Amino acid sequence: MPHHNRQDGPEVLGSAVVVGASLAGLMSALTLSRIGLQVTMLERSARKVRTGAALPVSDGLLERLTGRRTHGRTAGIPSGGQAWADVHAALGSAVRDDPNISLRSPVRVTDVGQDDGSAWVVTEDGEQVQGDIVVGADGHASVVRRRVVPDAPDATFSGYLIWLGLVDEADIVSRPWHSDLAILYERDYCLNAYYLPGADGSRARGERRLGWGWYDSGRNDLLRSSGAVEGNIVQRTLRAPDVPDATFDELAKEAQEIWPDPWREAIVDCITRRDVIGTPIGEYMPSQLTAGRVCLVGDAAHLPSPMTGSGFSASAEDALALADALADTVDRPDGFAAGLTRYGAVRLDAARSLVRSGQSFNRSFAPRGAAQ
Ligand SMILES: Cc1cc2nc3c(=O)[nH]c(=O)nc-3n(C[C@H](O)[C@H](O)[C@H](O)COP(=O)(O)OP(=O)(O)OC[C@H]3O[C@@H](n4cnc5c(N)ncnc54)[C@H](O)[C@@H]3O)c2cc1C
Known part of the structure; x- marks a missing residue:
């Protein structure tokens, strides 16, 4: 395999095609670039907002991913609970600063293939994009998974959705909650609500944002009639225009009755502005993470x-483990496939434990699953 010198990093040891440029894809691209791979990312969608979701960011995450103290214009991602969109923006900026990563969007991947010497994806335009490996970071309804685990390609709908919203603390008049996080159960519902830094990163009282996720297992008819769930499989998130006014009215009424302020006020504010999405939740228990030169990361x-609150940190662990495994093997004749096999061996048990740790919640919160 030819090795080329790069201006600002190690020599080029090979190439990777990463399908999906959300959090797991961005993190994998950064770690693979760090060990000397030329990375092409393909992302089908230009839209990137997961309103209200919060993610736990570990100390020095960006530095561990990139292997650098600072990275271009990006000083790092602050640790602690961060808004999904802020983490996505920071990782996206680090990727754009990396000359060895190219991100192409919108490009939808429809198939994946491999032979002894390479792996490739096929786009919906019929283009073939080739590399030494293909990394499937394409989320819950992964196309790449169909080739890695053809016998069990689909995540299954867990029987509930999460309504998500985000509001500036400056717009809330109620007294602040006594801690940064609330996990509340009422009737058949569960509410996760949290303070997040303001858009400028401030954690000062009055300048933060309130995020909330309202777990709801009573909307399966809406999910099915809107096509967000088909059969046992999650297709997409509900956006505000998909949700009838009567449903929003019902949610606002219930929020008034059951949730305490300031979360009640935050939820009603978001509903009034129709700034709410409803994400149907799925589950996938892995039996394998790799097949030859193709592997899976993240959701x-x-x-x-x-x-579980751990999907994001598990995605970061995937990205780090993948690069570590390849760095050890990539110079061998069968290095790429061997590296992916090692990655799978390192991560599979942890990935299975993670999914198992969420199953008791899934089973108790929506006991009849998708049948409801
Ligand atoms: C409501 C909610 C709350 C969450 N809360 C937490 C939490 O508190 N803590 C935590 O750690 N984790 C949480 N998570 C999980 C966390 O967000 C994910 O585990 C993490 O972001 C990794 O996602 P991903 O990048 O693998 O997948 P996704 O975010 O689904 O990204 C997949 C990407 O692939 C693209 N794609 C898909 N198919 C194709 C294709 N065929 N061609 C090209 N591109 C394609 C998609 O457009 C998308 O950009 C939460 C998730 C949800 C839904």
Whole structure:
């Protein structure tokens, strides 16, 4: 394999095609670039908002992913609970600063293939994009998973959705909650609500944002009639225009009755502005993470209940483990496939435990699953 010198990093040891440029894809691209791979990312969608979701960011995450103290214009991602969109923006900026990663969007991948010497994806335009490996970071309904695990390609709907919203603390008049996080159960519902830094990163009282996720297992008719869930499989998130006014009215009324302020006020504010999405939740228990030169990371690899609060950190561990495994093997004649096999061996048990840890919540919160 030819090795080329790069201006600002190690020599080029090979190439990777990463399908999906959300969090798991961005993190994998950064770690693979760090060990000397030329990375092409393909992302089908230009839209990137997961309103209200919060993610736990570990100390020095960006530095561990990139292997650098600072990265271009990006000083790092602050640790602690961060808004999904802020984490996505920071990782996206680090990727754009990396000359060895190219991100192409919108490009939808429809198939994946491999032979002894390479792996490739096929786009919906019929283009073939080739590399030494293909990394499926294409989320819960992964196309890449169909080739890695043809016998068990689909995540299954868990029988509930999460309504998500985000509001500036400056717009809320109620007294602040006594801690940064609330996990509340009322009637058949569960509410996860949290303070997040303001858009400028401030954690000062009055300048933060309030995020909330309202777990609801009573909307399966709406999910099915809108096509967000088909059969046992999650197709897409509900956007505000998909949700009838009567449903919003019902949610606002229930929020008034059951949730305490300031979360009640935050939820009603978001509903009034119709700034709410409803994400149907799926589950995928992995049996394998790799096949030859193709592998899975993030939600494509393992889809736990969000109640575990660990999908993002597991995606970061995938990205780090993948690069470590390849760095050790890539110079061998069978290096790429061997590296992916090692990655799978390192991550599979942890990935299975993660999904298992969310199953008791899934089973108790929506006992009849998708049948409801
Ligand atoms: C409501 C909710 C709350 C959550 N809360 C937490 C939490 O508190 N803590 C935590 O750690 N984790 C949480 N998670 C999980 C966390 O967000 C994910 O585990 C993490 O972001 C990794 O996602 P991903 O990048 O693998 O997948 P996704 O975010 O689904 O991204 C997949 C990407 O692939 C693209 N794609 C898909 N198919 C194709 C294709 N055929 N061609 C090209 N591109 C394609 C998609 O457009 C998308 O950009 C939560 C998730 C949800 C839904």
